Amino acid sequence: MQMNARIYADHAATTPVRPEVLDAMLPYFVEGGYNASSLHAEGRRARTALDNARAEIAGIIGAKPSEVIFTAGGSEANSLAIFGVTRARRKDGAHMISAPVEHHAVLHPLERLAEDGFDVTFLAVDDQGQVSASAFEGAIRPGTILASIMLANNEIGTLQPIAQLARHARERDVTFHTDAVQCPAYLPIHVGELGVDLLSISAHKFYGPKGVGLLFVREGTPVVAQTLGGSQEFAKRAGTENVAGIVGMARALSLAQSERETVSARISELRQRFENGLLEKVADVRINGHAAPRLANNSNVSFAGIPADAMVMRLDLEGAAVSTGSACAAGALEPSHVVAALGLPERWQRSAVRFSFGRTTSAKDIDRLVALVAQVAAELRTFSAQNA
């Protein structure tokens, strides 16, 4: 019996830590595992590592070091942005703008604020998942204090016209946040070019460790801390600094930055090979978001008539890890809120599967995956036809 290695095609859910990243982290557990807020020599060494990591990350994203607020991940960064700004700007108004395709880490804070009397406009998206910049501009009104629109969608990969949106926001004094959690491996994250006030990323999406992320907070942007205590992170986020994790994130971001062009080009080609293969071998498929600019590693595919859960489970048994959408909502039986927002006919809605590739994905993986998907799709359709 020949054993094939498993195919991991769920890089949008998480990426394992790169060995180089772990190597960078190791000195800060046992030997150098001190408190970066302590004033003694042991603490100062930890502080130096923290400062260096902050400066490195700031340099890469075009920020000042004091604009980088380390968090425990992307969800915390999003909650801090949304709750932090709305608390600070409550006197200016209570209206916000967002989109129905956002991650739950944006939608749920907005829903919480709606309970508290805030009003949220959710912009419609087109059938590729994009918002319109003119609709965004039209939604701004007196009392609009915050907009949160993601840079790239976590399920279908669609990019939003963030620089345009942020420009409209700036002209009308609307604080602009973008969830860029899916992006650093594939898109340059430059806060100056994007023009955003707030931007969230999470290390484990680009081969860094889990449990660490950051919120970029442009100087002068009013953000009130949500985790309170010590004055760490410029008094915007309390808690003893996770130096090892932060050092790992800096290393991972630096590697992502230097390899981005090469890796994106290679993965984009593999994605094309995958989609061409599917279109050739499987009938009745729709590639969601493909007509819009999208992340190089994402392929979200609907298989008419095949429940997405069934496809994911069969592929897992056959040796391929894929998902129905956000891992954070995995286990939920509802169809994806992102795919639902595209306004597609019913048959495309409950059959959407997310394939997301990464730096370890090979052409051989792609070919095996296409063959597996074709085989599983055929089996599931036969089964369903026999039971109709």
Next chain:
Amino acid sequence: MQMNARIYADHAATTPVRPEVLDAMLPYFVEGGYNASSLHAEGRRARTALDNARAEIAGIIGAKPSEVIFTAGGSEANSLAIFGVTRARRKDGAHMISAPVEHHAVLHPLERLAEDGFDVTFLAVDDQGQVSASAFEGAIRPGTILASIMLANNEIGTLQPIAQLARHARERDVTFHTDAVQCPAYLPIHVGELGVDLLSISAHKFYGPKGVGLLFVREGTPVVAQTLGGSQEFAKRAGTENVAGIVGMARALSLAQSERETVSARISELRQRFENGLLEKVADVRINGHAAPRLANNSNVSFAGIPADAMVMRLDLEGAAVSTGSACAAGALEPSHVVAALGLPERWQRSAVRFSFGRTTSAKDIDRLVALVAQVAAELRTFSAQNA
């Protein structure tokens, strides 16, 4: 020239990771660094590690696994407890009870709530830093929804009569939270015996990694999530699970549990040796909190006439890491709010230095530290007398 190794006597600020803890974590970075919320085989293996860690920790603290909510550390656990309960119980009232010796991670959330119309009673403490159970009982009134009193103080080590306080709270339907961040290495943490509804701990205080902690939430205790998004942690705390960190915390807690008696006895003796040495060799010292039950590893000492900062800096230069109090407030020039709350004469207030020992502390360290402190105290007093 003979080089002595440095003496680390700031274990209350942080403890470096134990090698056994790092070993337990290592499989969950590179090889097993997957998303515990993913449904495929890779995700399920991460989920199993997470479930096992949760069950192990729950077993040690006497909780059900579903009562253990992982956070990014002690500060987040405290903010979650305080903001989470007050939001859930706002309809029941807006009064809280706490004490002036709490960590800023408790005091600052209470101050935030005071801005929002909540009322907080801060119980007085005696000159050892203890609150009185009868004063606590007397402070409960209709509309009291939450009390937060720490198990052991982070600066002076004083233990509070938590089981008694929690009993009073339970009788009057007051949700009871305790910050136990300083305790797991030295005190059994059993939520049944303590009778608390909520309890915070942080892995890096007991040789686990930074960036991970937990909030125990007794079943039925109303707590609303503060970081929103996915439904991780029983919908009480969103964010991709930091499996490596959580596995490390479980290992660290298990080691702390099995070694606690031996280690506490040994460190308690070393602490006695330290304090005896100081009392013998240095004039005009006061050991803060020593007459109350206190943590085995803590010795908070005031040196009349010597500014605490000067003592800490000179000791650092001479090779000993100690602190003026909480690392989270390090760098602040104000005297410790904990020492201030003891109501001591002025000369004891600005001269309090925290020495905190740990499993690597040796009798030789203690003897060297006593000699160093005596030498530095003499120098600083001579200097100050010459400049008077």
